[in-house]
Amino acid sequence: MPKNPENHLDPRSPLVLDTVELPRRPGAMREISRVVEAPADLGVEMIGVPKGAEISLDLRLESVSEGVLVSGSVSGPITGECGRCLRTIDDSLTVTIQELYAYENSVTDETTDEDEVGRMQGDLIDLEPAVRDAVVLALPTNPLCRDDCPGLCSECGVHWDDLPDDHNHDQVDPRWAALHNLTNTEE
Ligand SMILES: [Zn+2]
Ligand SMILES: [Zn+2]
Numbered sequence: 699m700p701k702n703p704e705n706h707l708d709p710r711s712p713l714v715l716d717t718v719e720l721p722r723r724p725g726a727m728r729e730i731s732r733v734v735e736a737p738a739d740l741g742v743e744m745i746g747v748p749k750g751a752e753i754s755l756d757l758r759l760e761s762v763s764e765g766v767l768v769s770g771s772v773s774g775p776i777t778g779e780c781g782r783c784l785r786t787i788d789d790s791l792t793v794t795i796q797e798l799y800a801y802e803n804s805v806t807d808e809t810t811d812e813d814e815v816g817r818m819q820g821d822l823i824d825l826e827p828a829v830r831d832a833v834v835l836a837l838p839t840n841p842l843c844r845d846d847c848p849g850l851c852s853e854c855g856v857h858w859d860d861l862p863d864d865h866n867h868d869q870v871d872p873r874w875a876a877l878h879n880l881t882n883t884e885e
Contacts, residue, residue, distance in 0.1 A: 707819045713737060713826040717759060717766055717818070722801070726761040736774060737826060740833055745778025745787060745841040747833060755825075762798070764806040765818060769796040772829050781840045782849030783857050793832035799823045 707714050712734035720728045733752050740747040747753060753774030760767045773792035780787055799816040800806035806815055816828065848858035853867040 715823040718821040764804040765800040780843035
């Protein structure tokens with residue numbers, strides 16, 4: 699794939715790491731602990747990290763022969779909607795990432811696909827795709843406010859938690875009602 703010269707990383711972007719202080723000598727390491735603002739769309743439709751929320755990065759950058767190995771954890775708040783009752787879900791999420799980013803023009807850069815190994819732009823690493831993948835993978839596809847959420851009554855839309863145990867909308871079939879009356883008169 700031809701490199702896109704327009705696609706320059708912004709070193710001030712919250713999920714772009716600058717490795718300028720990491721010596722390009724295999725084994726060299728640097729720890730990064732910082733709190734950044736979440737980018738937009740960090741999640742799925744029903745649940746995700748709200749844009750601008752504070753997410754914590756605890757990462758270790760390690761020089762390897764062809765690039766930089768980034769590993770560690772990313773955590774932050776998640777908000778969403780219960781798939782059964784539509785109540786708001788407030789929770790938190792921690793995901794671990796481990797991703798190799800190849801130096802530009804390294805052998806790895808020349809011989810692997812972009813979707814196999816990440817790429818550096820100069821000293822910069824764009825962590826966002828890896829963080830996004832990890833977060834999306836960790837999120838429930840059908841989020842619930844609690845595991846045993848009973849959901850809403852399909853007839854009146856009221857939460858089952860707020861309804862009496864014997865709540866129902868059974869419409870008595872007129873024919874059954876007639877039979878019922880008959881039975882009653884026999885008593
Ligand atoms: Zn619920
Ligand atoms: Zn009801």
